[in-house]
Amino acid sequence: MTDNITAETMDIERAQAVARRVIENIEQVIVGQHEAVEHLVTSVLAGGNVLLEDIPGVGKTMLARSLARSIDGRFKRIQFTPDLLPSDITGANVFNQKTQEFEFRDGPIFANVILGDEINRAPPKTQTALLEAMDEGQVTVDGETHPVPSPFTVIATQNSVEEDRTYSLPLAEIDRFMKRLHLGYPDEQDETELLGRVTGEHPIESLSAVVSIEDIHTAQLAVSNVRVEDAIRQYVTRLARYTREHAQLGVSPRGAVALLHAAQARAVLDQREYVTPEDVQQETRTTFTHRIRTTPGDDTSASIVMGALESVDI
Template sequence: MPQQAFETAKRLAHNVEKVVLGKADVVRSLVVTLLAGEHVLLEDVPGVGKTLAAKALAKSIEGKFTRLQFTPDLLPSDITGSMLYRTDTRDFEFVQGPVFANVLLADEINRAPPRTQSALLEAMSEGQVSVDGVTHTLPTPFIVVATQNPYEFEGTYSLPESQMDRFLMRSSIGYPIRQVEREVMRTHRMGEPVDQLQPVVSLSEVQEAQAAVRQVLFDDRLVDYLLDVVAGTRSTDIFRVGVSTRGALSFYRGCQARAVTAGRDHVIPDDIKEMAVPALSHRVIPEGIFQGASRQGVEEQMEQLVNSIPVPM
């Protein structure tokens, strides 16, 4: 089963890399997130390919893709759906919102007010939404790929801690190197290459891969190592708020998924070390002199913390 999951992950990554050029680490983050059954936040300046990456992942899967542009006037019902009265049946009928998809692109998520952002909490945690007291199950698999610009403040709202805690990873695209950017100019000359992508993985294959991830072996000593890292975020003077139990479980699943993308049926210490910064940095709040530190500063502190914890032999 892990070998089949590895082949699924490899096909996905290869297809996405056809249009997301020179960003193998970002593509791997997307694939790891999908296999872990989690969600990802792409945070970077406009125009570097955040939306492109999300669309490429969605196009690679035989499922439903929805793009939702977050704006200040967006309402929770615009996400989840609402009850509408039908004159022919003289009854109310639930009309599904864009959240009913396999891949939901929440574009510029920090442009909507907290009340609207909170409409995604139940969906991201439990794969369902509740409208007028009735629970509606979302399609499976279900992944939210959210984007935001960290440098623009006018007309934006900071994502609450409860929202950030629903994302497995926070990842950046970054500017491409000159050679890659030249290739982008060539491939985009006649249009958008992402529109030509064809699905390479079925929904059932994604579900099988997600099930295989849960079976990946996690040695007890490595579980303790992972928990040492989590406990370190709670006991250090650097962070006022450490990683939650939900965050620890998400971190655990991310390590399993990373092992699968490497073709292994077991987790190794490097999986934990490589996943720690992108999976934990957005879940902590700096303390004291570090309060208000940049994202890069928080990630550097997290990396130092991880490196200070002994790796089990």
């Protein structure tokens, strides 16, 4: 029994070390966003996708690029535009005149880290090309299924302004994002430091990988093995049910699973082999808020989540 506990502890320590290396590497570029960086990295360790939503120019794309550069895997960027087609994302079967046969040519979605830049500038039909890969780790083209690389993470950015020039994300797509993060403006000290860093060569240009794909796989396995007691599972269930009782559309079972997995990753970040109620509470806002829909005049999704955290017994 002691040997098993020791082995488990060592796995958690290694996973935490992976997370810390990535966080520290990203923060060579990103200033004053430690909480957002932690949320992004824990999402990757939990096997989730992330939606970065904010006004233009606050570092959404740079944050995603910094993460991709920190991992020694395959990275692809998809610039979403109104004329982008689903096949531009997934790939397509192309006729080979030499072999007289159709062969599949994969699209940019076949990578370990996908940056979907300004995702809400493409119509919903194009956005839905991501759904199968985000949820099932595969892409189906002309009836043939192709697995995407593992690990696989989509980091999508969208601007919260210019709504007349953008499309709303389908609810089925929003629900497949483990977390939605906001960055906001930096404070005066952080912005001054940022200006100093970008004088001359931008720090993103010299950023290199600090972990391998194998490191991420090992860390994800450690996260999945973090213990979750029945009382914690019941707590997550009650939080989800509270949102369903107080909103037009509450958190789905997929959202409850996302919260549980995010809490496991948070436990690893704190070098623990088990989930605590505090882990759940730290992850609830980023995993629940974007999944809730309210009617005009009712409480906002953020206030409903806050109500759940304040009212639901641990």
